[in-house]
């Protein structure tokens with residue numbers, strides 16, 4: 001019964017009796033008077049006791065079937081659909097930018113099936129939703145997959161990295177990846193390692209608000225991302241998201257130092273312990289940090305494999321040693337422990353980590369403190385951890401450390417080599433000293 005999508009129970013029988021379909025304009029007689037509006041779909045988890053009409057004012061009203069007497073169809077409606085207009089033709093001289101769609105809010109619309117945000121908009125639709133793109137670059141949009149980013153896995157990171165490598169061979173001046181916000185930092189870190197030495201800008205963009213909301217941040221993030229990808233003189237992997245609550249500045253964050261710090265604000269993303277890589281405004285670059293790798297370069301050596309058997313654990317008071325045992329039981333090859341303060345855990349956990357390392361595992365320590373860095377040489381606990389063979393990871397973000405351990409184990413032939421790579425600073429994942437200027 002597609003014509004009455006989502007309706008069930010008594011609301012479905014009432015509408016069937018009236019011969020109504022989704023999109024029809026109905027006049028409904030109720031116990032307190034007559035109301036008319038357009039019949040809209042019910043979402044999947046809605047109850048069977050309400051009929052929902054969109055009033056002329058644009059507001060939706062839910063009518064309890066118990067007060068409904070009768071309904072008649074005033075006019076047959078058009079099925080609601082979204083058809084993208086064809087994007088304007090970009091001019092020849094503009095740079096070529098590939099947009100790879102992977103899903104998330106930036107590529108979503110409200111879905112009446114669930115009443116929530118649903119990945120639905122293709123990259124091509126995105127392009128027509130943001131016609132300004134045609135004044136910035138010759139854009140080629142394509143969908144690689146369409147998932148909410150909480151469902152991303154290392155195999156997705158490999159797919160994206162391989163598509164970027166191919167795009168460079170195809171002569172694109174830069175690449176933009178549209179992505180969900182939840183795990184954007186993980187994917188940015190993964191691509192930073194997998195694409196070490198990448199000769200063009202690779203810019204991940206996302207949105208905190210879906211494309212059908214006036215306050216959607218998708219368009220400005222996408223325009224800035226495409227502009228950076230096509231014209232920036234620097235190369236590397238960055239996240240481009242709102243800077244502040246205004247609508248005219250976008251921050252570029254280095255791929256291994258970026259964190260989603262707020263569940264809903266449009267400026268949720270921050271660079272931790274380092275300056276912003278760049279700031280982009282309506283007319284292009286407003287600030288570019290010193291020392292970014294230049295576009296071009298010949299050291300591009302992609303390594304796109306990831307070992308999934310790595311576990312990230314946040315230590316907490318009374319954490320049972322059994323959790324480390326469980327990690328070993330599921331075959332974890334590396335553990336990243338987010339310790340307290342300078343990188344500390346309880347005595348029981350130190351013992352378990354020593355057993356894990358003696359069994360050939362790679363154990364690393366980060367800190368739950370957002371600012372500062374791990375130092376295992378100050379307290380007994382830290383020295384016991386060093387003695388147990390745990391690797392301190394300076395000021396590396398825990399999420400970046402997890403991704404790096406997956407990448408290192410996926411691309412090294414020995415544990416010794418893996419340990420060497422883990423503590424080396426490869427793409428700015430650790431700093432020699434924390435930058436005082438960032439929020440944290």
Ligand code: DAS
Nearest residue numbers: 104105148149180181182
């Ligand atoms: N579920 C979120 C994600 O895909 C939606 C978003 O913020 O993009 O990361």
